[in-house]
Amino acid sequence: MNQTIASSIRTIPGHPKPGINFRDITTLLENPKAFRMTIDQFVQRYMDQNITAVAGIESRGFVFGSVLAYELSVPFLSIRKAGKLPAETISQSYQLEYGEDVMEIHKDCVKPGDRVLIIDDLIATGGTVSAAIKLVRQLGGVVVESCFVIDLPDLGGSKKVQEEMDCPCYSICEFEGD
Template sequence: MSGSRERDSRVARIDAAIRVIPDFPKPGILFRDVTTLLLDHQAFKDSIDIFVERYKDLKIDVVAGIEARGFIFGPPVALAIGAKFVPIRKPRKLPGEVISEEYTLEYGTDCIEMHVGAIQSGERVLIVDDLIATGGTLQAAIKLIERVGAEVVECALLVGLTDLKGHLKLGGKPVFVLVEYEGA
């Protein structure tokens, strides 16, 4: 699932900074809490640095961050590579005209939205979020971006839960993951 990257001390530091909470939000789930990474200045910086190194020369026009943790990691990457940042949000959070994409969850449906005109046809887009599990939210974000005629270059994530195979829902879009885990 991940692109080629070295298993260097930065990735090890990022991995060590992510807290695992058993049985959250329900029994049997091992929740990967990236908020603890934000408490570790070096691990947070390392994650941004690795993304910037990967994307600085790829002519990315837009970094699209998925609510909510994509809003934490996306803007510093966008600033560093000279791209604009576009938030992709839950319904009724953005003022003005929006386009939306509904997607299926194991217990129902959800929806994401972005402002009309925020991303233009032909722009090259990097999608950033904290984690890929089943891939539903990321799949919806890709559809939303492609509906306006933009190109999704890659999806950048801190954490990938490999055994949930979410990357298989992404229509072959490249996925770059810093830290991968087996087991939900």
């Protein structure tokens, strides 16, 4: 199953710069069988874990997270870049390769004790998901796990999130290299 999912992900060498292999999930989304297998795998993993909300990280985490929330019959929460959410938010900065960025979440979407699953398409260095974990925890939520379609283990993000954020990580497939 994971091989079918992994083989449906296109690799684009040299994007966005030389030496990087971009993992393009649009080809997975264009493949109904692979997309269904991806969602089904997540559903099977989380259906008995008492998840009360799924939080997706902008923007590709929205694609997987909204469908997963629907399948689990729980709310979908949006974690977005600063200035994109219309109501009152809290924010968390995080490091990029060359600078800093900020993620936000609506202040009223996580209730104390909520069991939240955080989802994105890919984990690389772990900065974005670490910010998302901090946001959910700041509102009193319990992050059950962070999950991804793709892990790039050579970049160390999943290890960082597990060790530094004390948050388990799960991914369907791994790709070596950047």
